[in-house]
Amino acid sequence: MATSRKRALRQLWLNxxxxxxxxxxxxxxPISISGGLLVFHDEFDALLNxxxxxxxxxxxxxxxxxYLARAKAAVADAPDDVRPTALRLPAEPxxxxxxxxxxxxxxxGERPRFVTVFLDPPTGRVLDVMEFRKSxxxxxxxxxxxxxxxxxxxRQIVGWAGVGMLILSLTGIYLWWPRGGFLRGxxxxxxTRFTYNLHHMAGFWISIPLAIxSLTGIYLxxxxxxxxxxxxxxxxxPRAPRAGFGPVMPNPALTVDKVLEIAGAHETGAAARAVFxxxxxxxxxxxxxxxxxxxxxxxxxxxxxxxxxxxRARTQPPPQSGDTAARWIRWIxxxxxxxxxxxxxxxxxxxxxxxxxxxxxxxxLRRRAVRRGTRTAVAExxxxxxx
Numbered sequence: 440m441a442t443s444r445k446r447a448l449r450q451l452w453l454n455x456x457x458x459x460x461x462x463x464x465x466x467x468x469p470i471s472i473s474g475g476l477l478v479f480h481d482e483f484d485a486l487l488n489x490x491x492x493x494x495x496x497x498x499x500x501x502x503x504x505x506y507l508a509r510a511k512a513a514v515a516d517a518p519d520d521v522r523p524t525a526l527r528l529p530a531e532p533x534x535x536x537x538x539x540x541x542x543x544x545x546x547x548g549e550r551p552r553f554v555t556v557f558l559d560p561p562t563g564r565v566l567d568v569m570e571f572r573k574s575x576x577x578x579x580x581x582x583x584x585x586x587x588x589x590x591x592x593x594r595q596i597v598g599w600a601g602v603g604m605l606i607l608s609l610t611g612i613y614l615w616w617p618r619g620g621f622l623r624g625x626x627x628x629x630x631t632r633f634t635y636n637l638h639h640m641a642g643f644w645i646s647i648p649l650a651i652x653s654l655t656g657i658y659l660x661x662x663x664x665x666x667x668x669x670x671x672x673x674x675x676x677p678r679a680p681r682a683g684f685g686p687v688m689p690n691p692a693l694t695v696d697k698v699l700e701i702a703g704a705h706e707t708g709a710a711a712r713a714v715f716x717x718x719x720x721x722x723x724x725x726x727x728x729x730x731x732x733x734x735x736x737x738x739x740x741x742x743x744x745x746x747x748x749x750x751r752a753r754t755q756p757p758p759q760s761g762d763t764a765a766r767w768i769r770w771i772x773x774x775x776x777x778x779x780x781x782x783x784x785x786x787x788x789x790x791x792x793x794x795x796x797x798x799x800x801x802x803x804l805r806r807r808a809v810r811r812g813t814r815t816a817v818a819e820x821x822x823x824x825x826x
Contacts (some may be wrong), residue, residue, distance in 0.1 A: 456610040463603045464796040473583040473728040475789015497532035503695045510538035510556035510596045522687045527713045598660025601653045608650035615643045619679040638798040648784040655772035673761035688717045702732040702743045705752035709736040717747045723808045
């Protein structure tokens with residue numbers, strides 16, 4: 440009786456595993472592959488577009504204002520008034536200076552253009568001008584996040600696909616577990632079929648990382664619900680009002696050079712990583728325009744805001760425990776800031792689901808063929824006249 444109950448339970452989980460895998464394969468495969476490629480975004484981008492990173496040296500020989508001015512000149516002919524919004528300093532020696540810019544005149548119902556200008560640190564020479572949404576990795580980012588259909592709940596669809604992937608990971612562990620004990624399951628030759636062994640062995644070793652990546656992806660796909668859940672167990676900073684895509688302040692009182700000087704004096708020993716230009720004030724009741732400087736000291740990120748009118752610097756409060764946990768969830772899902780081993784595992788979770796879909800489909804088709812052959816043989820036996 441117990442054996443038949445276990446057999447029925449296994450068949451139930453097998454059917455769930457099978458139909459979720461087949462039913463969502465057309466969605467899970469591109470989501471997984473796009474996520475896997477994004478893990479090595481910088482490396483692949485440098486490989487496909489080497490001119491963007493062909494710097495002549497590591498030293499920044501110009502002032503920050505010079506880089507902004509050259510980037511502004513590079514996009515001056517854009518019809519939608521593209522203006523610089525942020526200056527990103529090289530993250531490591533040999534990286535280019537990057538200036539992010541955004542179109543200011545946007546037609547109703549459309550989104551602004553986002554442009555990145557790559558500059559050579561020693562000379563300020565423009566290496567490339569890249570429009571984010573028209574680039575390969577820009578498309579992959581948008582697709583992985585919301586299938587390029589945010590207006591049709593694309594983000595939520597991706598989240599529910601993550602639920603399906605999580606179920607596949609957990610049911611896969613159950614179905615992998617051998618009757619003869621754990622160590623027996625680690626053998627490659629559990630079957631004479633290569634596809635069967637590959638599906639089970641690769642599935643077992645990647646199942647836990649795949650479940651973790653799926654779970655963190657679900658968290659990111661439902662941000663409001665996830666934030667409420669996190670806030671119920673850990674302190675989180677109050678959510679700041681969304682700034683939207685307001686126009687960049689055309690003539691700020693401070694220069695980016697002065698802003699970096701103030702930030703450096705305010706946070707001694709911290710290195711500036713990026714400067715965000717102030718947005719134009721929205722009426723008398725809106726917050727005064729301010730610059731935002733992202734800094735880092737001994738691996739700890741800092742954010743300093745500087746009022747454009749008074750030049751007063753303020754360091755934003757350190758993140759609460761819930762904010763830190765939420766940041767780690769994103770890092771875990773993206774494979775960033777977690778070391779090369781986890782980065783490679785996250786890449787594998789993006790590539791292997793395609794292998795599982797192919798091998799799983801082959802196994803299913805073979806099983807159907809065997810069952811069809813068995814039914815045919817039984818029918819022929821029943822129809823055969825007795826001797």
